[in-house]
Amino acid sequence: MSLRARATVLDIARQAGVSRATVSLVLRGSDRIKPETADKVRQAMKEVGYVYNRAAANLRSARTNFVGMVMSDLKNPFFSELAVGIEDSLYRLGLTPILANTNDDLARQRQVLQSMLEYGVLGVILSPARATDAGHLALPPTAPPVILAMRKIDGCDLPYVGQDNASGARKAAEHLVALGHTRIAFFGGDPAITTQQERYRGYCEALRAAGLPLLPDLLFETDVTRDGGGEAMERAMASAAKPTAAVCYNDLIAIGATRALAMRGLKAGEDFAIVGFDNLSEAKDNFPPLTTIDAETMAMGDRAAQILIGLIDGPARSTATAVTGGSRLVVRDSCGARLTGRSGAVSNRVSSRASLTG
């Protein structure tokens, strides 16, 4: 309906025989209006086919219900699952998400943030584009709160919601250690990203605690994609270090790695142990189902939304940091723990298919 053709509060007021102010109070559910009057107004609203005009309300009240959702890479299922979690929580809170995908493009991120300011968003939940530094996020002191999701930015004291990456990766590595592996690789992503740094750190801690040497040739950096995981696995198989297991930066890499194994006729959980990170919905449907760390994306989205509303009517600035998820190991089949129950190392032998199918 063309905005200028719509009925307004004045039409309702006339229809109901009250003033515009009364109508406005009813619209906002005020308890200062007599119930019978309110009913009369609501009846009139239906009769004139009223549709609320939020632009007008936003202008006068100098407040919106918008929240910006800026994701760095929505094609990555991790971020799209996170976006679903955030959307869901915002919806429950009566907030309206404006979505933008930056594709890790800084220029686009800047435009998008600017545009969100123009819309008067209450706040922004931002998973920063890859090369973001503190300078890119320098906002006027009175700008609405921005919450960083997933990626911390050096020198930037914005509130942050993420996972306990180090602890999660440590648990992943400890799991492999407990299964008897001694040559455990790390298939990782961009070393400039804090998430990568933290997960790698957790992995290192576990190896150190187990008295295993930290060999640099056990670190395989690669693209954070399924293809990247496959490529890392190829390199690992060819390497002199001969790892028998790997902690992966995330599930995408882990899934790619299991696939690379499969293409060689090998199987994760039998011939090589793999732990992922994120517990994407496709992790359980991988073959073999992926042992991984649960990132609890839904909970994370919820947490981000909660912190945001805390900041909206709360103190001007906060550096609240929340860590949710990333600490639960989900044991499935890609490490062999469930299949065999044994804790010894598994070799690189080619298993016969018959042993599987009986």
Add this chain to the structure above:
Amino acid sequence: MSLRARATVLDIARQAGVSRATVSLVLRGSDRIKPETADKVRQAMKEVGYVYNRAAANLRSARTNFVGMVMSDLKNPFFSELAVGIEDSLYRLGLTPILANTNDDLARQRQVLQSMLEYGVLGVILSPARATDAGHLALPPTAPPVILAMRKIDGCDLPYVGQDNASGARKAAEHLVALGHTRIAFFGGDPAITTQQERYRGYCEALRAAGLPLLPDLLFETDVTRDGGGEAMERAMASAAKPTAAVCYNDLIAIGATRALAMRGLKAGEDFAIVGFDNLSEAKDNFPPLTTIDAETMAMGDRAAQILIGLIDGPARSTATAVTGGSRLVVRDSCGARLTGRSGAVSNRVSSRASLTG
């Protein structure tokens, strides 16, 4: 920045020594303003730290840049990939997407559509929740245009953007026929959904054209999830019809099906041929990589956005229907075509792993 603390056009006007109207014209890039004056105004904008107030502009001009994006199931990677495509196109067109996920919930869909009317969206791109019927989409005749994505609604003449489902599924089935399969199953979704009906129809057409009987026990309805696909495969393997191949309603089902095979020590492309539909980004990373029909989600998002802007400043009502994608078969390895090159049927035998790995 709290909306009421912001500089306004008046502040700019004073700073630049011009009128508010001039500032407004500069803001909108009018060519009626002398370049030097425009520069002066832009300079003043920077000096006062101006941020455009879209609520005010929207109110006065009775127009927004909002477009509603209502998705029925964003957890499904198909829809999240579609959402990315739409978001991307809208962004290029200078439109701002408001995102909502209905989770196939009719009540939520209704609320969300209502809310979008309130925001004055220029239009809505809607992938309808499962049980949507024409009555749920009855909008006032002057409401903004709504475009249906993916699901047509009976008795509803709204413009529609989707794929050539029948043709795609026919190609999928023809591919299997050409490989020599005679007992070809269909692993399908909800028969109440037009997409399912069309894809199943395409499959039937191909079988009929090949002179193959259309056996009802070759249709396996299941959940449109990876788990559903696995379950369908289990039933197919146990069935008396003994299919040797399957056209799947979508990639999720196909992926689940290949996994169910793998759990039995069988392999898609050797022991059973599988074609998916959608060409999700994970399809190529499946093991084995999935032969599938390309849904061209990005192109579809683009098409939806294009049609929408056509309707926005175009004729009041249109029933334009666009079919994009769904007609290209992407041959990978899940049917054996690339692996063996042979066109004969493959049996249900358990292949030895050695034959793969050499």
Add this chain to the structure above:
DNA sequence: CAATGCGATTAGATCGATCTAACAGCCGGC
């Protein structure tokens, strides 16, 4: 020279809901 045209700018009204401050009416209390 008055009239016309045109480019550039502007004053003032306007969009529709909300806010502020005030109002009428009514009760009870001293």
Add this chain to the structure above:
DNA sequence: GCCGGCTGTTAGATCGATCTAATCGCATTG
């Protein structure tokens, strides 16, 4: 009988950009 307090309602100003119609200056033209 007057005052204070309370409930329910309201008139009128207001948010900030845009729209309309008009204006100004200056050049052109019959």
